[in-house]
Amino acid sequence: MAIATKSEGLNFELPEDLKLLRRSIREFVEKELWPVGQQVEDTDEIPDSVMDKLKEMGMFGLPFPEEYGGAAVGELGYCIALEELGRANAAFSNVIGAHCSIGVMALHLDGSKELKDRYMADLCAGEKIGCFALSEPNAGSDAANIQTSAVRQGDEYIVNGVKHFITNGDIADFATVFTVTDKNLGARGGITALWVDLNQPGVKRGPNDKKMGLYGSHTCELVFTDAKVPADHVIGQVGMGFITAMKTLDMGRLSLGAGCVGASQFALEKAIAHAKERIQFGKPIAKQQAVQFMLADIATEIYAARNMVYNGAWKADRGERFSMEAAMVKRYCSDMAIHVVDRVLQIHGGMGFMKETGIERGYRDARILAIYEGTNEIQRMIIAEELLK
């Protein structure tokens, strides 16, 4: 029996549509993505047939409006989708995330109606792929210090500069590119977001970077040499691009946290199964308190992480400010995911170090989570700034 109450209280029950969304994506992950998991890892490619299935299902339009063919799942629905995708190779959520969470999100949030009418339908269908180009060799954490320039000439902007580590840079048709339109103003009025067609002579793509993990998802340099962008392809206002970048990254951070929750939950399930099965000293290692305590801590951390993701998403869906929460979610969930997979590997012993269990893959894939979309140090700076303002 529960404690006596006359209050309506909080409602943590997911609506029916989001339950069905979760179940459908889980089924899709198990039937379509798990079977190609090792292949994606070995070849560093997602097979075209799988990309087609992801597009057909509507993964590339998850958070966007129905009028453009999107699924309009809301921030909470988007987080649940990414949580479920987190149970497969990180490559899938990375390719979809770079497109939905950041690449196309900037266009969705601040793009003009004309621009959206022209491009969003193809982007939602996955017929065209987007990416987000902010980072440069000399401007990572210090994103306001970007050098890529855009100079207005008649009806066009002429773009010059180099962006690097751009996820989907190899496959994207379009990029949200952050450029300097006024050096003197810097982040306060001098940075402009442009919607750039990457299939033009002024854009060269570098070779794919050789990475520690995330096989199947690629990053590369984008080099702009007198690339041409129509003046009406400015996303939002001229000079207000830095705000667009920050708003977009806020959105991405919650769903990044959701992916961490899904990956950690999946790793925990593997650890539990292994601990019950593996016999040492005449009994399953799950009988050892040292192992039990690791499992208990992992489960507790996932519980906390999942609830902070959902709470942040709830705020976002209500239209409340959630920048600080997004930074907290990103910081906590990514650190947790890295620490979780480390302990899950430990519970697997030597088997965990072997390629065949997939845990070493999870271990390598997790490490980036504390770095991209703003390092965890930068997240702490955002949180502290909110606290001390």
Added chain:
Amino acid sequence: MKIVVTVKQVPDTNAEKTFDPVTKRLNRSSIENVLNPFDEYAIEEALRIKEAQGADTTVTILTMAPASATDVVRKALGMGADNAVLLSDDAIPGSDTMATAYALAQALKHVGFDLILSGTQSTDAICSVVPAAIAEHLNIPCVTYVKKLTVENNAIDAQRETESGFVRVRAPLPALVSVTKAINEPRYPTLKGIMGAKKKEIQTPSIADIGADPARLGEAGSKTVVESFAPVGARQKGQVVSVSDAKEGAKQILDFLIAKKVV
């Protein structure tokens, strides 16, 4: 054309199942329920017919299940069905296959149909009886175990799976067809479809609405009685042939199969 697909809510195949010792019924409340996997093929076939026939063809989902089965219905709607009928009434629990078929037939008369599509079997009770019994009640042609179906000129042309091949059957509409897993590859509900499913209509007629006689439903209306139930004995461990000489191993396996009269 109006296509109605009969679908059943069944317990998740992977779920741990228990029976109520008093009512001798499956405890359905504590387990996760899903759309009968066989029925996904019937839904897919209906959607393909709709896509081929054009806009004036509709697909209606019909299920008899507890009121909580809306999530199963929404999945079917998410795949692309137009609307649904959920038959749920206090008079229904305890119905056996014949009573179920009677109720579904009454509901079908109520909603109207040109073509009825069913799965071949449910994954829980596995009787493969309901579709034929419905057709009998409605006095329409019944073609079961269909692995290929075409609808043309107000008639169906179907291939019925047999052990050695298929039998080609033609019948005029209205008719009932039950389909096998060979007929197609069911689509996933699209994410957009899932989010749009809540806007689609789910009718919930009562037993009175469909003109069914309560005396022919539930335990009272059922001719079968569950006398007792017992768990299936645990499967015995297989016999492992382990010899270094492959020829000798093959001989031992062959001897074993001959002794069992398998070869």
